[in-house]
Amino acid sequence: MSVRPNVQLQILEAFNFRHATKVFDPDRKISDADFETILEAGRLSPTSFGHEPFKILVIQSPDKRELLREFSWGANGMMNGSSGQLGTASHFGIILASTAATMTAGSDYLQDHYRKVKQLPEDVIELFNGAYGKFQSTDHRITTEREITDWSGKQAYIVLANMMTTAALMGIDSCPIEGFDMELTTQTLAEHFGVDISKWKPAVMFAFGYRASDPQFPKTRRPMAETVNWF
Known part of the structure; x- marks a missing residue:
């Protein structure tokens, strides 16, 4: 596979473009083809031992999304006085992590x-x-249930990172979301989404779409000298 010209510039532009989008433009939807590309990037992501201990739930039904609202403070808009990612994202979902039942x-x-x-x-x-x-x-x-599920969750984050990077390269916004009650989310997935919670637990939520407005603050990160050590 040949490297396209200026690929380094394209990658850095995408990472500088990407930010944790709290409110999306509800009238702009991601095309089916573009979202399939995002999902394919997730499916093709590497996982430890190639075990693929994750599953992606895409929740497009407004009624299904509302089932998560009360206890998903990171996605319900309570931090910014909006309907949040639950109410505005083109695509919303949860990545599940495998439990000890399958990953032992x-x-x-x-x-x-x-x-x-x-x-x-x-x-x-x-x-x-x-x-x-x-x-x-x-x-x-x-070896414990919690340890194995947490290990699976690490793999889920690799998947989501690749999905978000893919989206950014296409000019699509995203947000990873950890602000939710784990126990209530797990119960809701079992009762309303048919998830076998003996085998799957929620790892992280996600939202994709197009930003309603540009970020109010510039991107900040530690300088490279404080981030990387060479030996």
Whole structure:
């Protein structure tokens, strides 16, 4: 694959363009083709061991979005006196993280994933089981329900980061959202969205669309010298 001219400039322009959009223009909608590209960037994202411990829920029904409003303070507009991302975003959703029920080393789910998705031969599956088992039990010591779900959540953030970068490259705005009650969101997903919460837990919400107005403040970050150490 050849690198397009000025790709470095395009990337930096996209990252400077992107900001956590709190209010979108409700009259501007992302085209189906553009959002499919955003979703494909998420689907193709890397995950630890290639286990893909995430699922993307896209919530377009206004009634379904309203089910989340009361306890999603990061998306309901209470911080800025608007209807928030829930009320204005072209596309809104939640990325779910896999639980220990599927992501524990040796699980039936993973054996099926190795064979049907990764299409690995049996001897390689045996190697994967051993390596991932050591990773969980010894290297990173992620063996409890909370630890494994949190690990899956880390993979979900990689997915969302790639989705947001893809959107920015196309001039589409976005916002990652952690401001929600985890327990109430989990209950709502089970009761109203048919989510099996023994296998999936909410990791992060997201919103995509087109900004209603430009940011009021310039982008601020630590200088490179305070961000990166070379050895």
